[in-house]
Amino acid sequence: MTTKQEKIKMMTLKNAINLFRRLTAETTSKSEIKVYQDFMKILTNLEKRNLAEPEVESLEKKLDDLELNRTLTNSKKHFKKALQQLKKYLEETFSIISKGDYIIKGITIGATAGLLLGIVFLSGLERSLGISLGISAGTFIGMIIATYMEAQAKAAGNLIG
Numbered sequence: 465m466t467t468k469q470e471k472i473k474m475m476t477l478k479n480a481i482n483l484f485r486r487l488t489a490e491t492t493s494k495s496e497i498k499v500y501q502d503f504m505k506i507l508t509n510l511e512k513r514n515l516a517e518p519e520v521e522s523l524e525k526k527l528d529d530l531e532l533n534r535t536l537t538n539s540k541k542h543f544k545k546a547l548q549q550l551k552k553y554l555e556e557t558f559s560i561i562s563k564g565d566y567i568i569k570g571i572t573i574g575a576t577a578g579l580l581l582g583i584v585f586l587s588g589l590e591r592s593l594g595i596s597l598g599i600s601a602g603t604f605i606g607m608i609i610a611t612y613m614e615a616q617a618k619a620a621g622n623l624i625g
Contacts (some may be wrong), residue, residue: 475527477511477520483532487539496540502547506554506562509624519558526553554624561617563625570610571603578602 475483484500484507491497510523530546554560582598589597617623 566610570606574606
């Protein structure tokens with residue numbers, strides 16, 4: 465259990481949302497705004513959930529660890545990295561994923577497996593034809609599996625965005 469003094473020092477969900485609202489208003493860079501809006505979307509969704517006190521404390525500790533209040537010269541790079549770390553933390557700790565995460569993983573794994581499939585099993589065809597058919601089939605299968613997994617996550621309430 466944290467003391468009152470430690471609680472004040474911690475980055476709360478509300479403080480983090482307010483920080484990203486302020487940062488969004490201060491910048492004109494579209495890529496920075498997108499990162500800040502992604503953060504706000506995730507944090508707002510988490511705020512709406514009925515998380516238990518230990519879960520909230522764990523999440524707020526993670527927000528502290530991300531050092532969101534630190535001033536940097538290359539803030540976009542820092543916040544992009546922090547966003548990826550937060551997404552990884554949410555997936556590992558709460559089984560919460562962002563919309564499109566499974567799709568990206570499905571395309572990547574499917575294309576890689578399809579490339580191998582094309583080289584090994586479709587080598588009887590012209591080399592480039594076998595490879596392109598393998599990549600296409602692998603990507604298609606990866607998309608189907610990823611779409612199914614994302615639908616399962618949504619049905620379980622573990623999808624943000």
